[in-house]
Amino acid sequence: xxxxxxxxxxxxxxxxxxxxxxxxxxxxxxxxxxxxxxxxxxxxxxxxxxxxxxxxxxxxxxxxxxxxxxxxxxxxxxxxxxxxxxxxxxxxxxxxxxxxxxxxxxxxxxxxxxxxxxxxxxxxxxxxxxxxxxxxxxxxxxxxxxxxxxxxxxxxxxxxxxxxxxxxxxxxxxxxxxxxxxxxxxxxxxxxxxxxxxxxxxxxxxxxxxxxxxxxxxxxxxxxxxxxxxxxxxxxxxxxxxxxxx
Amino acid sequence: xxxxxxxxxxxxxxxxxxxxxxxxxxxxxxxxxxxxxxxxxxxxxxxxxxxxxxxxxxxxxxxxxxxxxxxxxxxxxxxxxxxxxxxxxxxxxxxxxxxxxxxxxxxxxxxxxxxxxxxxxxxxxxxxxxxxxxxxxxxxxxxxxxxxxxxxxxxxxxxxxxxxxxxxxxxxxxxxxxxxxxxxxxxxxxxxxxxxxxxxxxxxxxxxxxxxxxxxxxxxxxxxxxxxxxxxxxxxxxxxxxxxxxxxxxxxxxxxxxxxxxxxxxxxxxx
Numbered sequence: 001x002x003x004x005x006x007x008x009x010x011x012x013x014x015x016x017x018x019x020x021x022x023x024x025x026x027x028x029x030x031x032x033x034x035x036x037x038x039x040x041x042x043x044x045x046x047x048x049x050x051x052x053x054x055x056x057x058x059x060x061x062x063x064x065x066x067x068x069x070x071x072x073x074x075x076x077x078x079x080x081x082x083x084x085x086x087x088x089x090x091x092x093x094x095x096x097x098x099x100x101x102x103x104x105x106x107x108x109x110x111x112x113x114x115x116x117x118x119x120x121x122x123x124x125x126x127x128x129x130x131x132x133x134x135x136x137x138x139x140x141x142x143x144x145x146x147x148x149x150x151x152x153x154x155x156x157x158x159x160x161x162x163x164x165x166x167x168x169x170x171x172x173x174x175x176x177x178x179x180x181x182x183x184x185x186x187x188x189x190x191x192x193x194x195x196x197x198x199x200x201x202x203x204x205x206x207x208x209x210x211x212x213x214x215x216x217x218x219x220x221x222x223x224x225x226x227x228x229x230x231x232x233x234x235x236x237x238x239x240x241x242x243x244x245x246x
Numbered sequence: 247x248x249x250x251x252x253x254x255x256x257x258x259x260x261x262x263x264x265x266x267x268x269x270x271x272x273x274x275x276x277x278x279x280x281x282x283x284x285x286x287x288x289x290x291x292x293x294x295x296x297x298x299x300x301x302x303x304x305x306x307x308x309x310x311x312x313x314x315x316x317x318x319x320x321x322x323x324x325x326x327x328x329x330x331x332x333x334x335x336x337x338x339x340x341x342x343x344x345x346x347x348x349x350x351x352x353x354x355x356x357x358x359x360x361x362x363x364x365x366x367x368x369x370x371x372x373x374x375x376x377x378x379x380x381x382x383x384x385x386x387x388x389x390x391x392x393x394x395x396x397x398x399x400x401x402x403x404x405x406x407x408x409x410x411x412x413x414x415x416x417x418x419x420x421x422x423x424x425x426x427x428x429x430x431x432x433x434x435x436x437x438x439x440x441x442x443x444x445x446x447x448x449x450x451x452x453x454x455x456x457x458x459x460x461x462x463x464x465x466x467x468x469x470x471x472x473x474x475x476x477x478x479x480x481x482x483x484x485x486x487x488x489x490x491x492x493x494x495x496x497x498x499x500x501x502x503x504x505x506x507x508x509x510x511x512x513x514x515x516x517x
Binding site: 013016019020024027028031054058059062063066069070073164165166168169171172173176177179180184186187 | 279283290294297298301302324327328331332335339342343346435436437439440443444447448455
């Protein structure tokens with residue numbers, strides 16, 4: 001498995017991956033630095049709220065799709081699937097390695113987002129003493145966990161569809177309704193593509209009991225846990241049984 | 247392609263007439279995802295509107311029933327932003343797909359060894375994408391009007407809907423020109439598509455980007471056409487371009503970007 005991961009790392013188109021993983025979060029932060037409401041801990045929280053909305057509402061779910069397509073691209077391009085699967089590695093190992101790389105990159109994107117946010121806000125004058133670590137930690141972790149099912153869905157389709165555009169088009173179609181879903185209290189907790197922003201920005205249900213990582217326990221287990229299990233198992237079964245022609 | 251077709255294409259492009267180039271590209275586009283995508287975008291947005299009305303219709307209709315908002319405002323308030331995203335992402339997808347035909351089958355070389363103008367070829371591809379986007383915009387307008395009729399929101403506001411469709415379409419042309427430029431210059435479509443899908447997000451909602459960039463201009467058009475009521479758009483970040491400004495900026499930027507793309511293709515060495 002470790003060697004498989006190393007192989008995946010070698011195949012990656014690092015310039016492009018680096019571009020989206022580093023530059024994307026950077027732009028999301030820089031596009032609106034200071035909401036202009038004083039100083040201190042409150043200003044940090046306000047700025048963080050705005051930054052997460054900009055970052056996690058559409059960008060982060062779409063990033064999952066882009067990265068999933070990029071992870072599968074080397075195999076689609078040169079007829080690599082057949083070569084790879086002809087080696088003595090199990091299909092589930094191949095799929096698992098791709099999934100690990102994918103979620104690893106998504107974690108890096110979130111960490112970059114957090115780091116850039118702190119640096120940029122300090123650069124515009126917020127004090128380092130007031131950094132809301134206790135809010136940002138669970139938020140960054142929650143956003144990453146919430147994006148896992150979406151990543152699994154995208155890996156499912158990206159591993160089977162040759163076309164980069166088709167996988168991304170599906171990703172966009174599923175992500176855009178999150179604009180509405182995240183605003184609605186009835187639909188919001190149930191729509192998987194709205195969970196990253198709900199988890200990160202504190203837009204979710206406001207009652208304090210039975211909550212974890214900014215989401216209700218039901219959402220966390222049923223929508224995210226269940227969604228991840230279904231998408232991951234579905235993707236794995238599809239991949240294991242697929243008739244690989246090239 | 248049959249040999250008869252091939253001779254006809256060759257004959258029609260021999261003089262590299264504009265019509266010949268247009269027809270040749272039409273033939274190449276047939277059977278690709280370009281046409282289905284043009285239709286699916288507006289259908290998807292309209293369906294999303296239907297779902298919205300079914301799920302939270304009462305909430306959305308309340309301001310209309312109390313006379314606060316017109317039927318036009320009710321249907322565009324939520325869907326307008328999605329409309330802009332769909333057209334913007336559509337521009338990226340169409341631009342990539344129309345040149346991917348040549349990239350993948352390596353036809354650039356075959357094509358340009360014939361007496362075909364490179365500039366003409368590029369401009370024709372831009373024109374086709376623009377036409378497809380216009381068709382999408384027209385269908386989007388029909389989608390809105392069907393929602394108005396279905397929800398009994400009064401007479402269909404054709405003039406407002408046409409302004410919205412046309413203005414957003416014009417504002418999308420710089421983005422289309424930019425995407426076609428990148429997609430033509432690069433063989434690997436991963437970068438153009440990635441940029442085309444991720445970049446508009448930062449322009450279309452809540453950003454400090456200047457209002458004239460290809461990514462923000464469409465939001466300006468939407469804000470004007472819907473009277474500033476765009477879901478997800480912070481009104482204070484919009485400096486309020488009027489239709490004349492949107493059109494001037496759009497046409498100016500488009501001409502510059504299409505010229506850049508044409509020059510890049512004309513001077514490129516094709517292996």
